[in-house]
Amino acid sequence: MQAQVDHPKTEIGEGSKVEKMPGHWLLARLGKRILRPGGREATAWLLSEARPGPSDDVVEFAPGLGITAREILARSPRSYAGIERDEGAAAVAARNIGTLGFENARIVQGDAARVPLPAGSASFVIGEAMLSMQPPQKKEAIVREAARLLRPGGRYALHELALRPGTSEEEKEIVQRELSSAIHVGVRIGTPEEWKALLESNGFVVRAQTTVPMRLLELDRLLDDEGLFGVARMAFNAIRTPGALARLRQMRRAFRSQRDRLCAICLVAERAAEV
Secondary structure, X not given: OXXXXXXXXXXXXXXXXXXXXXXXXXXXXXXXXXXXXXXXXHHHHHHHHHOOOOOOEEEEEOOOOOHHHHHHHOOOOOEEEEEEOOHHHHHHHHHHHHOOOOOOEEEEEOOOOXXXXXXXXXXXXXXXXXXXXXXXXXXXXXXXXXHHHEEEEEEXXXXXXXXXXXXXHHHHHHHHHHHHHHHOXXXXXXXXXXXXXXXXXXXXXXXXXXXXXXXXXXXXXXXXXXXXXXXXXXXXXXXXXXXXXXXXXXXXXXXXXXXXXXXXXXXXXXXXXXX
């Protein structure tokens, strides 16, 4: 049976102008497949630490293009459900995982703070590069929802944008303002300790964490993540898409100007017996 998707087929960024499109969807439209801040390397670390496998019921928040979903499904979990708010992304993710022919996988268009699944229905929840774009109250709601979905002892894996330790509140505001302006999405991030505190305050115990440089649009990371052909495809698409090169330059300038304060963080946490 093919992966199920509970909405009509649309495309990423459909109806949006390049000048106003969220940065991650612009990159996807240009052919970039790896959209997470720490790149393929960070996702690989996350999955190696969390070890999803045949006994797991997996829920993924914001699967995006379904790239991590394919990595998870290659490990043959018992079930997989991707919860994607964006209609176009949900359609793309469903097509990407549908080609695997996995029997019990589906993409549902919905809100990660209100997942239409029963409590205790998951043993592994994963979310990448989505809490970083949520205001504090929504972050809390999503982490609480992960705790609700997980059975005691279940794992919650995160891959997000972070501020380096020691970043002041004033510097934090500058970073968030500049990134939000460049990618056209509100950015709300914290230090590693703040990310850890968010999990611990909602019934999780952090079992593993790491940080990696945030080099999403640097050539070496692009080649590692996309390969030579993928980078060439992105360049070709950017050249023939009006306004795309200017947006790419704006995003890269913002990332470079804040690189001493930015990193990507991965955490694997365990749901406590009582939440």
